[in-house]
Structures are given as structure tokens and as C-alpha cells.
Amino acid sequence: MTGSFIVALLTVCLSIAIVPFFIVGIIGKTKAFLQNRKGAPLLQPLFDFQKLLNKEEVISNDASWIYLSSCLTNLTVMLVLAISVPWLIPEQLFFSCDLYCFIYLLAIIRLSTVLLALDSGSSFGGFGASREATIGFLVEPAIILALSSLAANAGTSNLFQIFSIQNISTYSNFSITLWLLAGLCMFSASLIELNRMPIDDPTTHLELTMIHEAMILENSGRNLALIEYAHYLKITILYGFCAQCFIQSLLHSNLLSSVFGFFPNFGQFIYVLLSLGTMFVLAILTAFLETFWIKLRWTKVPEFIAYAITFAILCAMTVASANAGGGS
Amino acid sequence: MPELLIHNFLIASIVLFLLASILPLVQKSLSNFLTNFGLTFLGCASLFIASTLAIASNASYEFLLPIKFGLVTMSLKVDPLSGFFLLILSSIAIGAVISCPAYIQFLKGSISPRMFWVFLPMFLLAMICTLCASDGITFLVFWELMAISSFSLVALEYKKHAVQKSASIYLASTRISSTLVCLGFLMLYAKFGSFRFCDWLMNLDGCLVAAIIVGLGFAIKAGLWPFHIWLPYAHPAAPAPVSALMSGIMVKIPLYAIIRLFITTDMQLDSLGITLIILGAISSFWGILFGLVQDEVKKLLAYSTVENIGIISFVLGLSIYCLHQRSLPVAHLALSTCLFYILCHSLSKALLFISAGTTYTETHTLNLNQLGGLAKRLPITSFCFLLGAMSIASLPPLAGFGAKWFVYQSLLSFFSTCNTPLTRFLSLTMIGLLSLVGALSLATIVKAFGIGFLGKARSPFISKVKERSSELLMSQIILCLLILLLGIFAVPVFNLIERISAYILHNQYLAPLGTSFAVDASIIHSELPLPAIIVSALIVIICLVFLLKGSKRRNYITWECGFGSKSARMEENASSFTQPAAQIFSPLFLYKINTKISGKDRRHFPEHVQVDVNFTSVLETYLYRPFYLLSRFANNSLQKLQTSSIHIHLLYVLLTLIVLLCLGVKQ
Numbered sequence: 001m002t003g004s005f006i007v008a009l010l011t012v013c014l015s016i017a018i019v020p021f022f023i024v025g026i027i028g029k030t031k032a033f034l035q036n037r038k039g040a041p042l043l044q045p046l047f048d049f050q051k052l053l054n055k056e057e058v059i060s061n062d063a064s065w066i067y068l069s070s071c072l073t074n075l076t077v078m079l080v081l082a083i084s085v086p087w088l089i090p091e092q093l094f095f096s097c098d099l100y101c102f103i104y105l106l107a108i109i110r111l112s113t114v115l116l117a118l119d120s121g122s123s124f125g126g127f128g129a130s131r132e133a134t135i136g137f138l139v140e141p142a143i144i145l146a147l148s149s150l151a152a153n154a155g156t157s158n159l160f161q162i163f164s165i166q167n168i169s170t171y172s173n174f175s176i177t178l179w180l181l182a183g184l185c186m187f188s189a190s191l192i193e194l195n196r197m198p199i200d201d202p203t204t205h206l207e208l209t210m211i212h213e214a215m216i217l218e219n220s221g222r223n224l225a226l227i228e229y230a231h232y233l234k235i236t237i238l239y240g241f242c243a244q245c246f247i248q249s250l251l252h253s254n255l256l257s258s259v260f261g262f263f264p265n266f267g268q269f270i271y272v273l274l275s276l277g278t279m280f281v282l283a284i285l286t287a288f289l290e291t292f293w294i295k296l297r298w299t300k301v302p303e304f305i306a307y308a309i310t311f312a313i314l315c316a317m318t319v320a321s322a323n324a325g326g327g328s
Numbered sequence: 329m330p331e332l333l334i335h336n337f338l339i340a341s342i343v344l345f346l347l348a349s350i351l352p353l354v355q356k357s358l359s360n361f362l363t364n365f366g367l368t369f370l371g372c373a374s375l376f377i378a379s380t381l382a383i384a385s386n387a388s389y390e391f392l393l394p395i396k397f398g399l400v401t402m403s404l405k406v407d408p409l410s411g412f413f414l415l416i417l418s419s420i421a422i423g424a425v426i427s428c429p430a431y432i433q434f435l436k437g438s439i440s441p442r443m444f445w446v447f448l449p450m451f452l453l454a455m456i457c458t459l460c461a462s463d464g465i466t467f468l469v470f471w472e473l474m475a476i477s478s479f480s481l482v483a484l485e486y487k488k489h490a491v492q493k494s495a496s497i498y499l500a501s502t503r504i505s506s507t508l509v510c511l512g513f514l515m516l517y518a519k520f521g522s523f524r525f526c527d528w529l530m531n532l533d534g535c536l537v538a539a540i541i542v543g544l545g546f547a548i549k550a551g552l553w554p555f556h557i558w559l560p561y562a563h564p565a566a567p568a569p570v571s572a573l574m575s576g577i578m579v580k581i582p583l584y585a586i587i588r589l590f591i592t593t594d595m596q597l598d599s600l601g602i603t604l605i606i607l608g609a610i611s612s613f614w615g616i617l618f619g620l621v622q623d624e625v626k627k628l629l630a631y632s633t634v635e636n637i638g639i640i641s642f643v644l645g646l647s648i649y650c651l652h653q654r655s656l657p658v659a660h661l662a663l664s665t666c667l668f669y670i671l672c673h674s675l676s677k678a679l680l681f682i683s684a685g686t687t688y689t690e691t692h693t694l695n696l697n698q699l700g701g702l703a704k705r706l707p708i709t710s711f712c713f714l715l716g717a718m719s720i721a722s723l724p725p726l727a728g729f730g731a732k733w734f735v736y737q738s739l740l741s742f743f744s745t746c747n748t749p750l751t752r753f754l755s756l757t758m759i760g761l762l763s764l765v766g767a768l769s770l771a772t773i774v775k776a777f778g779i780g781f782l783g784k785a786r787s788p789f790i791s792k793v794k795e796r797s798s799e800l801l802m803s804q805i806i807l808c809l810l811i812l813l814l815g816i817f818a819v820p821v822f823n824l825i826e827r828i829s830a831y832i833l834h835n836q837y838l839a840p841l842g843t844s845f846a847v848d849a850s851i852i853h854s855e856l857p858l859p860a861i862i863v864s865a866l867i868v869i870i871c872l873v874f875l876l877k878g879s880k881r882r883n884y885i886t887w888e889c890g891f892g893s894k895s896a897r898m899e900e901n902a903s904s905f906t907q908p909a910a911q912i913f914s915p916l917f918l919y920k921i922n923t924k925i926s927g928k929d930r931r932h933f934p935e936h937v938q939v940d941v942n943f944t945s946v947l948e949t950y951l952y953r954p955f956y957l958l959s960r961f962a963n964n965s966l967q968k969l970q971t972s973s974i975h976i977h978l979l980y981v982l983l984t985l986i987v988l989l990c991l992g993v994k995q
Contacts (some may be wrong), residue, residue: 010977043364056880060887064703065711072876076868080861095860101724101731103763105861108723108769114774118900120886121701121783126900133774134908137767144763147755152743157736158855218886222879226872302912312760320753 004268010059010090013270016082019276020232021046023283026294028285047230048092049225057221060120067119070112071223074230077105082233087240089268099147099157103140109234110136113227117215128214131298135199135211139192139304145312146185149319153178163244165251165271175252178318179261183245187282188304190238192241194231196288198304209295236279243278247271330385334406337378339391342456344371348449352442361429364445368425371449375456376418382411383824386831390462397465400523405462408594408828413459413577413584416908419810420576420678421452424569427682427803431568439484444567447484451477451573458581464523466583471509475502475755475920478578478743481570482562494565501548501558506547512538525588536597538548541910542589543600546582552641553611554947556634560618563630564694568685571626572678575633580670583640590648591663592832598652604645609761610637614916616768620775621910621917623902625684625694628776629677632720635765636673640666642758643732643735646742655745656833658738663829665734668822672719672727672814679716679807683709686800690793694873696776710781712804717773719811722766727811727860730818732766739934768886768909775905784896819856903941910943 025042032039041047059067084097097105101112114132117125151157154164192199195212204210216227250256256274348367355363382389388407395402406414428448432441447799454474461467479502483495513523515538520527548555557961563571590600615634622628647662686709687702688694703710715726722732736759743755785791814821888894910919920942927935969980 056882058884059880061883061885062701064701064782065707066703072869072872075872076865079868080864083864084857084861086455094864095857097861098733099858100736101857101861104722104724104729104732107721107767108718111718111721111723111770111774115778115782118778118782119703120898121894121899122886122888123894123898123900126783126905129774129778130900130905130908133771134903134912137764137771137909138912140767141764145756145760148740148759152752152756155744157740221881222876226876246503298908299911306991313757315757316760317753320756321749 003095008091008268009093012083012088012093015088015236015272015276016233018046019096019279020229021049022218024232026238026280026283027287030284031291034287034291045228052220052228053222054206054224055221057223060122060218062121063119063218066112066115067218067223067245070116070119071219071226071230074109075226076086076231077108078230078233078237081105081237081314085237085241086171087237088159089272090160090163090165090244091268092160096158096160099151099162100144101157102159103144103147106234107136107140109230111229113215116219116227117217120218122218123215124208124217127208128211128217130269131211132195132215135192135301135305138302139189139308142185142305142308142312143193145309146182146189146315149312149315150178150182153319153322163248165248171254174318174322176249179249179252179313181311181315181318183242183249185315186238186242186245187325188308188311190235190242191286191289192305192308194235194291196286198293198296199301201290201295204295233317239279239282240275242282243275246278247274330381330387331389332380334378334389335391335866336387337374337381338404338406338456338460339406341371341375341378342453344368344374345453345456346633349446349453352445361432361441364449365429366371368428368445368449368452369422369638370923371452372418372421372425375414376422378406379411379414379418382406383408383415383828386827393466394684397469400463400465402469403459403462403816404460404466404467406460408831409584409587410459412667412671412828413580414456416580416674417452417455417459417577420573420674420807423678423803423807423810424572424576425681426806427685427800430797430799431685431689435485435567439567443480444484445609447477447480448570451481451570455577455581457574459584462525464517464525467525468510468513474578474581475506478502478566478570478574478878482566483566484563484567491565494561498558498562498565498730505545505548508541508548512542512545515541525592528589539590539597539600542588543603546585547607550582550637550641551611551634552607552637553614554633554951556611556615556637557945557948557952560622560627560630563633563681564624564626568681568688570624571629571685572681573628575681576674576678578919579633580640580674581643583637583666583670586644587663587666587832591651598649601645601647601652604641605758606645608638608640608642608645609758610638611635612642612765613761613768614638616765616772617913617916618945619772620768621903621906621919623696625687625696625776626681627782628772629680629684632769632772632858633677635769636669636720639735639762639765640669641674642762643669643738646738650742650745651833653745655742658741658745660826660829661734661741662738663832664822664826665731665738667825667829668734668818669731671821671825672731672811675807675811675814676716676719676726676728679712679804679811680720682800682807683713683716683804686795686797686804687713688884689797689800696779699780699787699790700783700896700899701791702781702793705785705791706781706795708795708801709804710777712808713781714777715808715811717777719815721770721773723770725812725815725858727814727818730815730822730856730858732762733818734822735762761942771906771909775902779900779902779905783899786896786899786901816858816862817821818858819947907941909941910941916946918946918949 021043024045027042029039029042081097081102083093084095085102110132114129117129148164154162156162191197195202200211202213212231216224219227348364348371349904351364352361379527386408388405390403390405393402393404432444451474454470454477456468458474461470479495482498483491485491516528516535516957517523519534519538551559563575566574583994612635615631615638617630619628619635622631635881643666644663647659647666650659650662684694687706690706691699719726719728722728739755739759743752746752886894910917922940924938925934
């Protein structure tokens with residue numbers, strides 16, 4: 001084990017522990033700021049997490065083994081993904097998750113959350129589950145198509161090789177466009193996948209209109225803490241993916257080479273800072289969107305998802321139109 | 329030496345099945361059919377050994393049967409391809425046959441166990457011989473036997489009206505399919521003067537019509553869109569083990585025949601490949617879309633079979649197209665993927681049907697709107713059903729995921745061989761379409777499991793069920809272990825299957841180019857890190873369980889806004905769960921929601937609320953119904969001709985004579 005590996009491992013572990021709460025905190029703080037409120041502290045989600053861990057758990061009489069297993073499943077899958085996909089640093093730690101593994105592991109989370117919602121037989125949970133299942137099958141193709149286009153362009157479906165920063169040296173309009181489109185697709189898909197604003201309002205007072213909150217309505221205590229942490233981690237990793245796409249686009253435009261050239265020994269450190277910075281910017285952007293947009297009517301939701309699908313199709317068209325081997 | 333062993337084991341299994349199917353006819357005592365079960369099980373075991381040996385030996389062996397049909401001596405040929413299908417057949421059959429005695433015990437009131445034990449071994453025997461047939465006549469004879477025996481199994485509960493309808497639809501589709509295959513084979517015989525498959529070198533132009541006719545016959549039997557109508561009727565009507573066999577292996581036999589006839593004989597037809605790609609893509613989407621809105625578990629599973637057959641034909645079509653384009657590594661990858669997908673789907677679907685059957689023996693219904701809360705009452709069955717369902721929705725670490733992963737890899741490597749932007753874009757679009765189908769199948773299985781097995785029981789009867797039969801559980805657990813192992817060791821198994829497909833392609837394609845058996849490994853640009861994922865997931869789970877130990881817990885009712893205990897009718901049901909999805913695709917379903925609210929002040933205090941959902945298949949309504957009405961009309965009109973007095977019949981004779989005389993004069 002080399003020193004750089006240990007440093008990278010520590011960075012990732014620390015980020016897994018802190019960043020998810022921080023991102024949700026930033027969204028809350030920015031929204032409070034935009035609403036002329038002072039808002040809760042930045043690490044309020046972490047305090048809530050600690051509080052929930054010590055609380056008593058109330059389990060529905062109708063709940064089965066699904067209830068207990070699904071919080072474990074969600075958190076396990078998210079933690080495995082967090083150490084095996086390139087959301088923060090461009091080098092792989094232990095092993096690299098394949099692109100399709102990544103998508104279908106996310107699908108396992110959807111499955112277990114939806115089953116959890118149906119498990120206690122609550123009508124609210126049922127509504128949430130039904131909506132989640134529907135938006136799930138609309139948004140998953142968009143993510144797969146966008147990432148597959150990147151994979152087809154890179155000639156591999158290994159995520160760390162797709163997001164590699166080794167071979168970036170030349171300025172190319174083609175790559176800038178492709179990565180920008182992929183980033184936009186991933187960002188709009190993340191908003192949908194994470195049940196953020198135009199699809200679902202995480203702060204509304206009515207369970208009937210919510211998706212994510214309605215699904216975990218029956219959870220309490222440690223179970224809720226773990227489920228929420230897994231969801232924050234999902235936000236972090238998906239935003240991390242968007243951040244990587246935008247960073248790739250920036251790298252291809254040669255805007256950042258001077259920064260890396262200035263600190264030749266701290267390349268990895270700068271990269272991590274850059275990833276985190278972009279993720280925080282995306283979080284602030286989310287807060288702005290949630291302040292200035294309204295939640296869409298359920299029947300209008302597919303129209304918003306169509307944006308993500310359009311970006312994905314544009315991605316595919318860009319890759320398809322390129323000559324074999326890249327170029328503009 | 330392997331030849332002798334394969335021969336002996338194969339013949340042994342055929343003889344055992346033959347004995348098992350004759351025995352109930354002569355046996356007097358009806359008390360139990362244990363002998364029969366034993367014979368059938370031994371036959372499956374013997375078949376398992378024969379098929380494993382056939383795959384391992386990597387060569388083909390031909391045996392003559394001591395039966396003559398017309399002028400042709402019937403013959404069987406075992407090579408790794410048929411060995412592979414025999415292996416799937418035997419593993420599913422072992423699982424299904426174990427569950428048979430308990431299942432038949434449950435159905436005793438409505439079916440005759442004697443007939444079941446006559447037709448089940450006959451069905452297995454027919455499938456084996458169809459898979460091993462080395463000439464057209466043998467193939468057709470056993471193809472027919474397969475059709476008839478499976479029809480009899482579907483029609484076992486013939487006193488039920490629904491079963492009568494299903495059985496007749498199934499019978500009609502097998503008749504049309506067999507007619508087409510027969511016709512095509514006769515045309516090929518006329519062309520080549522032989523019934524042997526190895527003499528049919530279909531690279532001549534004159535074979536196009538025959539190839540289309542044969543292909544059509546196979547498409548009907550496989551249940552490809554738009555010929556999939558019979559599947560959702562036949563599967564729910566048949567007993568669960570039979571559905572498992574039909575969905576698991578029978579619908580794949582036509583695909584085997586396509587590989588046998590069109591790939592091993594150097595068929596230079598890219599149109600066949602493109603047709604399979606298009607029909608496969610449509611049937612995968614169409615199948616899963618209709619699966620999504622079904623309320624009956626077995627119907628839902630039948631539509632999911634249509635979806636998977638679509639994906640399999642899609643990959644097979646891709647392979648044939650690539651063969652035509654001479655991009656052999658991609659063709660090889662696609663063919664191996666196709667075989668691997670068949671294996672994974674067969675096992676998962678068999679498991680699902682047997683789990684559904686086990687549920688049925690306890691609940692006496694499979695309508696999702698009447699089930700609920702089974703996860704607590706049937707824990708093992710529900711766990712097995714969930715694993716099978718996850719495998720069907722291609723979630724890791726189960727068999728289905730490996731299969732889906734290789735499909736994506738085939739498409740990615742197909743992309744890298746494409747030259748024009750259009751084909752490159754199309755191959756990416758296909759990835760998008762497949763992912764849509766995959767995501768829809770996730771929604772479908774979530775519905776099947778979430779509504780049927782979770783929540784509150786929807787009737788007092790359901791709330792008292794429990795697992796009683798250990799045979800049914802055992803057969804599920806065996807299949808469960810198989811799909812789990814197949815999922816974890818997907819890559820090594822795939823490497824074995826690559827050898828089989830290399831064997832298929834070797835004589836025709838690889839040998840002339842001087843390419844060796846060795847597979848071009850560089851074509852897959854990634855590796856499947858499943859073992860790493862599983863190991864890390866296990867570590868995390870153990871840590872979390874340790875962390876979670878000793879948390880304070882209390883049980884209480886589900887929260888219902890403080891109105892007191894809620895009833896099961898307030899839960900989400902099967903129709904409401906998929907309503908948002910059905911609304912999106914409503915033009916394809918002709919989806920309608922009818923709401924009736926009545927009462928004095930109907931807005932605030934309704935006395936009677938009734939909501940029903942109805943949807944119909946566009947295909948059945950607009951395509952098949954006119955044909956059905958036409959044939960019924962023709963039938964009724966012709967009936968009048970037939971059932972009249974003797975005078976009219978004499979008149980017919982006279983008219984016929986006059987016509988014949990006129991014809992004679994003309995010449």
C-alpha cells in the first residue's frame with residue numbers, strides 16, 4: 001500500500017462520512033437565505049442523524065422482513081458504490097464498478113425503497129411507491145443512454161476509464177459538447193432520481209403529494225436515520241457524477257491546465273477540491289431551482305423527464321456522428 | 329467412450345420417460361403416482377448426465393432410432409448446442425418434477441392425476457427428441473408430439489370455461505405453427521432432396537421463401553410479437569410445473585431451431601437478422617408493457633416471457649446480422665450472450681412459476697387484488713419469488729444481471745464495428761430501448777411482489793395461510809441456488825458457453841478464416857466486478873448489523889392519520905399501482921378509468937363509489953378479432969352446407985359431376 005493510496009482512501013472515507021450531510025445542509029441554508037430566513041446550521045442534517053440514531057423505533061404491525069432488510073440494503077449498496085465509482089477522485093481504490101453495475105445497483109435501491117413503502121400497507125406509502133416506480137422507468141433509460149454514449153466514445157464500460165483524466169491534452173469542441181450534454185443530462189436526471197423540486201417537493205406538509213418522504217413515512221429511529229443517510233449519499237454520488245462530467249468538459253477546454261500547472265505536486269488534491277466545489281455549486285443551484293420553480297403537477301412530470309431524455313439522445317447523436325476515434 | 333456414455337444415458341432417459349408415460353395407462357391403483365414420479369425424476373437425472381457429457385466432449389454424435397417413419401429412419405444427434413439446451417431442460421425439469429406430486433395432490437379435485445402423469449413425461453420426451461433431431465422428419469414428429477402433449481397439459485382442467493378458451497387458442501396457434509414448419513420443410517426437401525439438416529445448405533437464393541415460412545412457424549411457437557397472443561392464455565391455464573417447463577424451455581426450442589437451421593448452415597441472410605432484431609425489440613417492449621398492467625400473477629409472468637423472448641431474439645438477430653457483415657467476434661459474443669440469456673431466463677422463470685404455483689396452492693387465487701401480506705405468512709416462498717423476480721429484472725447479483733450485462737456489452741462492441749453514423753446511433757438507441765424495457769420489468773416485478781406479498785392481507789382467508797409442503801419449497805430452493813450461483817459466477821459460465829458457440833460457428837465461419845477456437849477476449853472492454861461487489865457488500869452488511877444490534881423497538885399500527893385501524897381496502901392495489909404508468913402509455917392499451925359516484929350529496933357524502941379500470945390489447949381488438957370473426961362466420965356458413973337433407977347432398981354430387989365434366993371437355 002503506497003502513501004497516495006492511503007491518502008486517497010482517507011479522503012474518500014472522510015467525504016463519505018461528512019459531505020452527504022454538508023450538501024443537504026447547503027441546500028437548506030441557501031434556501032433559507034433566499035427566503036430571508038437565518039436557517040438551520042450547515043451540519044443540521046448530521047445532528048438530526050445523530051438524534052435519530054438514539055431514538056426508539058416504531059415498527060408497523062403489518063411490516064415484514066422487508067422492512068428491516070431494506071434500510072440495510074440501501075445503505076450497503078450506496079457504500080459499495082461510494083468506494084467503487086469515480087464521484088470524487090479519478091483513481092480507483094479497490095475495484096472499479098462497471099457502468100451497468102452502477103445503474104442496476106441504483107435500481108436495487110429503488111426496488112428496496114418501493115418495497116419498503118408497500119410493506120406496511122400504508123396508503124401514503126403506496127402512492128409514493130407507485131410514483132417512484134413510474135418515474136423510475138422513465139429516467140433510467142436517460143441515464144443509461146447518456147452514460148453508454150460516453151462508454152461507446154471511450155471504448156469501455158469501466159467507469160474509471162470513462163472518467164479518466166490521463167488522456168486529456170488537446171482542445172476539442174467535440175469532447176466539450178459531449179461532456180457538457182452528458183453533465184446536463186445527468187443533472188436533470190439526478191433531480192428526478194433524487195425526488196427534488198420540479199418532480200417532488202421534499203419540504204411540503206402534505207404526504208399525499210410527496211414521493212420520497214411518502215415512501216419512508218413508516219420509518220423511525222435508527223431505520224429512518226440509515227435510510228436518510230443512504231439517500232443523502234445517493235444525492236452526493238449523483239451530484240459527484242454531474243460534477244465529473246462538467247469538470248471533464250472544463251478540462252477539455254484547456255481552461256484548467258494552468259491551475260494544474262501552477263501546483264504540479266498537488267494535482268490530486270486540487271482535483272478533489274474541484275470536485276467538491278462543483279458539487280457544492282450544484283447544491284446551491286438546486287436550492288435556487290427549488291426556490292424559483294414550482295412543483296409540477298403529476299401529469300406534467302413526464303414532460304420534465306423528456307428534457308433529460310432529450311439530452312441523452314443528443315449525447316448519443318454526438319457520439320454517433322463523430323468519426324471513429326474522436327475528432328470534431 | 330464418451331459416445332457410448334452419452335448414448336446410454338440419453339437412451340436411458342428416453343426409455344424412462346416412455347415407461348413413465350405408459351405406466352399410468354396400465355396401472356390399476358390410483359392411490360399415488362410415486363413410481364411415476366421416480367421414473368420421471370430418474371429420467372431427468374440421466375438426461376442431466378448425458379447433456380453434461382455432451383457439452384464436455386465438444387463433438388457431435390449421431391444415433392439411429394430403431395423406428396422408421398415413411399422411408400426415413402429416424403435419427404438423433406447430440407452436439408454441444410443440443411447438449412446445452414438439454415442441460416437447461418433437465419435442470420428445470422428436475423426442479424419442476426420435484427414440485428409435481430404436491431401440486432397435483434392440491435389439484436386432485438379438478439384434474440385427473442393419471443392424465444397428468446401420462447402427458448408430463450411424454451412432453452419431456454418430445455422436447456428431448458426435438459432438440460436432438462438431426463433430420464426434418466424426426467423434428468416434425470416430435471415437434472407435433474410436443475405440441476399435442478403440452479396442449480393436453482394446458483387443457484387438464486377442461487371443465488373450467490377459461491381453460492377451454494385458453495386451450496383452444498393454444499391449440500390453434502400450435503396448428504398454424506406446425507403447418508408452416510411442415511410446409512417449409514417440404515419445400516426444403518423439394519430443393520435439396522433430403523430431410524437431413526446437414527444437407528440443407530441454405531445459402532442458395534431459392535431458399536428465401538422456405539426460410540420465411542419456417543421462420544414464421546418458429547416465431548409463432550416462440551411467441552414473438554405479434555404472435556405472442558397465446559402465451560398469456562396458455563400459461564395461467566396450465567399447472568405451475570407445466571408453465572415452468574413451457575415458459576422455461578418450450579418457447580426457446582424454436583429459437584434453438586433457428587440457430588440450428590440458420591446459423592450452422594451458413595445462411596447468408598441479413599434480412600433474417602434484421603427481422604429478428606425488429607420483432608425482438610417490439611416484442612420486448614410490448615410484452616413488458618402489457619405485463620405491467622396485468623393483475624394476475626401468472627399472466628404477468630407470461631407477458632414477461634414475451635419480453636424476454638424478444639430480447640433473446642434481438643440478440644440472436646444481432647448475431648446473424650453480424651455474421652452476414654463478417655464481423656465474427658461480435659457475432660460470436662452475441663451468440664454466446666443469446667445462449668447465456670436463455671439459460672438465465674429459463675431458470676429464473678421456472679422459479680417464478682413454481683413460486684407462484686406454491687402461493688396458489690395456499691391462497692387458491694393468484695389475483696393480486698385478493699392477495700397481500702404473504703411475506704410474513706409464506707416467508708420462504710416469498711423470498712424465492714423475490715429472488716426470481718430480481719433476476720428477471722436483471723438486478724445484481726442474480727443470473728439475470730449477468731445476462732443483461734452481456735447484452736449491453738454485445739451492443740457496445742457492435743457499436744465499435746459500425747461505420748456509418750446512422751448504424752452507430754441505432755445501436756446506441758437500442759441500448760436505450762433495452763434499458764427502458766429493463767426499467768419497465770423492474771416496475772412490473774415490484775408490482776407483482778409488492779402488491780401480492782406485502783402490506784395487509786386483503787381477505788380473512790389469506791391471513792391464515794402458511795407453508796405446508798416441503799417438496800414445493802425444496803424445488804424453489806434448488807432453482808434459487810442455481811440462479812444465485814449463476815449470477816455470482818456469470819463470467820466463468822459465460823466462458824464455457826463461449827466454447828459452445830465457438831463450436832457452432834467453427835465449422836462454417838472460423839475454420840475457413842484460420843481462426844482458432846480461442847475467443848477474442850479484447851472484444852469486451854470491461855470486466856464484471858461482481859465477486860468484489862459481493863464481498864464488499866457482505867463486509868458492510870456485517871458491520872451494519874453489528875452496529876444496529878440492540879436498538880429499541882416497539883410495534884404499533886401503521887399510521888393512518890389517527891382515524892383508527894385502517895382496512896386492507898385502503899391499500900394501494902394492483903390497478904392503482906400501475907395507473908400512472910398505464911396513463912402514459914394509454915393509447916396502446918385503450919386504457920379507460922370509469923368512476924361511478926352516487927348518493928344524495930355525491931361530492932361530500934357519497935353512498936356508493938365504484939371505480940373500474942379497463943384496457944384491451946390493440947392487437948387483439950383490431951388484428952385478431954376480425955380474423956376470428958371471419959373464420960367463425962365462414963365456419964357457420966359452411967356448416968349450413970354440411971347439415972342439410974340428403975337431397976341437397978345429391979345436388980352437390982350432381983354439381984360436382986357437371987363441373988368435372990366441364991373441366992374435362994375443356995381439355
